[in-house]
Amino acid sequence: MFNLDYLFCHVDDFCQQFETQWQQKLLSHGAVTRLRAKSLCLSEIMTILIAFHQNHYRNFKHFYLNHVQQYWFDAFPKLPSYQRFIQWVPSTVIPLCVYLKHCFGNCTGISFIDSTKIQMCHNRRISRHKVFQDLGARGKTSVDWFFGFKLHLVVNELGEILHMSLTGGNVDDRKPVIDLLQKLWGKVFADGGYVSQKLTTKLLKDYGIEFFAKRKRNMKNKLMRLHDKLLSRKRLIVETINDQLKNISQIEHSRHRSPINFCVNLLCGLIAYSHQAKKPSLRLEWLLPQSA
Numbered sequence: 001m002f003n004l005d006y007l008f009c010h011v012d013d014f015c016q017q018f019e020t021q022w023q024q025k026l027l028s029h030g031a032v033t034r035l036r037a038k039s040l041c042l043s044e045i046m047t048i049l050i051a052f053h054q055n056h057y058r059n060f061k062h063f064y065l066n067h068v069q070q071y072w073f074d075a076f077p078k079l080p081s082y083q084r085f086i087q088w089v090p091s092t093v094i095p096l097c098v099y100l101k102h103c104f105g106n107c108t109g110i111s112f113i114d115s116t117k118i119q120m121c122h123n124r125r126i127s128r129h130k131v132f133q134d135l136g137a138r139g140k141t142s143v144d145w146f147f148g149f150k151l152h153l154v155v156n157e158l159g160e161i162l163h164m165s166l167t168g169g170n171v172d173d174r175k176p177v178i179d180l181l182q183k184l185w186g187k188v189f190a191d192g193g194y195v196s197q198k199l200t201t202k203l204l205k206d207y208g209i210e211f212f213a214k215r216k217r218n219m220k221n222k223l224m225r226l227h228d229k230l231l232s233r234k235r236l237i238v239e240t241i242n243d244q245l246k247n248i249s250q251i252e253h254s255r256h257r258s259p260i261n262f263c264v265n266l267l268c269g270l271i272a273y274s275h276q277a278k279k280p281s282l283r284l285e286w287l288l289p290q291s292a
Contacts, residue, residue, distance in 0.1 A: 002054050004047070004075060007275060011050070012043040014099050022095070038088060039078035042095060045088055048076070049096075049264060053249045053272035090260045096267040103274035105160025109186030110284070112235045113154045113194065115173045116242040117141055118166075118266070120148035121254050135259055139169025151251070151266070154180050154188070155238050159279030161270065174199055182207055187228065189235045190214070231284075240280040241273070249273045 019042055038045075048068055057063035064082050073079060080088075120136050121129045126147045129136075136148045152165040152173070162184060165176045173193045181188060181203060187210045188203075194213040203209040212224070212232050224232075246252045251269035256262040273279075 002051070004051065004072070007051060007054075008043065008047045008075075010275070011046050011099070014102055015041070015043040015046070015095065018095060018098060039080050040076065040085075040088070042092070044076055045085070046092055046095060046099065048085075049089065049092060049268045050271050050275070053251075053269045054275070056248075058250070058253075059255075089264055090258075093260060093263055093267070096264060096271065100164075100267050100271050100274070103161075103271055105156055105158060105162055105274075107162055107184045107186065108156045108158070110157050110231065111154055111162060111181075111184055111186065111188045112156075112238040113152070113177065113180065113188055113190045114235070114238040114242065115150045115152045115193075116239075116246070117146050117169065118149040118151050118252050119146045119254070120256070123147065131256055132259065132262075135168075137168035137170040139171075151242075151245075152176050152180060153238060153241065154184070155241055157234070157237065157282040157284055159237065159241060159281045161241075161274060164270065166266070177211075178202070181209055181211075184209065186210070187212065187231065189232045191235060234282050234284075237280050237282055244276075244280070245269055245273055 040048075048064070051068075052060050052063045055063065055067065057067065061082060064085065068076070069079055079085075117139065120132045123145060126138070129147065132148065138145060138147050139150060140146075146169060148169050150167050150169055150171060150173070152167065153161060154163040155161055163180045165180055167176055174196050177194065177199060185208060190211070190213045192214040194211075195215070196213070200211045200213070203211045210228075212228060214232065214235075249269035249272045251266050253265075256265070
């Protein structure tokens, strides 16, 4: 159940530590010459942006005008107009990036990796699309072609996000694996799109990570421990998380009018999922060797 007070307190505790250091670095590098006061503080702006992804609204403007201004006016007595609030949104990109990392879970030794498409427009409008013309790229999934980006996620068996990366739609799934996994440990399970003996060997040799990718139909079977084989069948948890991110947290839609707002929408959707009380998870007690 959504709790506005809990969300604001969590965000505000982070902002109190982050904002002072951030502003000092901006000033020391000459990036900011004047700080204009806003009627809302950074933590209040971030709270409203994240709350949108937790309240099942499909349009932020409708959420702001019909929910925030009507029902949350007591919580935010200095709410600006919708147009003014939208002007403040780009200033939250860096704080949201750092805050998302603050919301990442802890590695438990069992991880799952997968990618999902972030489609920017319908395929029929690719040639006319201009907002992400120089940023997005055509890619292909197992179902169809698309134009946009790929979101790469690493999660644990508790459904917590451990790491994420955003690439063009035409980037091979195996390319960002090293950067995503180099700070983790244990075993990582993936689907057939990550099959690579070179990648598996490098992860084991350089980082001590056992990497298991689903064998393709035209490949010879490889001997696996029963424990690892059973765990590899549980990798669908990351696909369930991707489904929730798209259908509940709304990280994918075709109404973006600027790349910055796209980044804010994606970051807030991931943060909203991280605050989700009940996440997809696996009960692995019966798989543990000591329970046999």
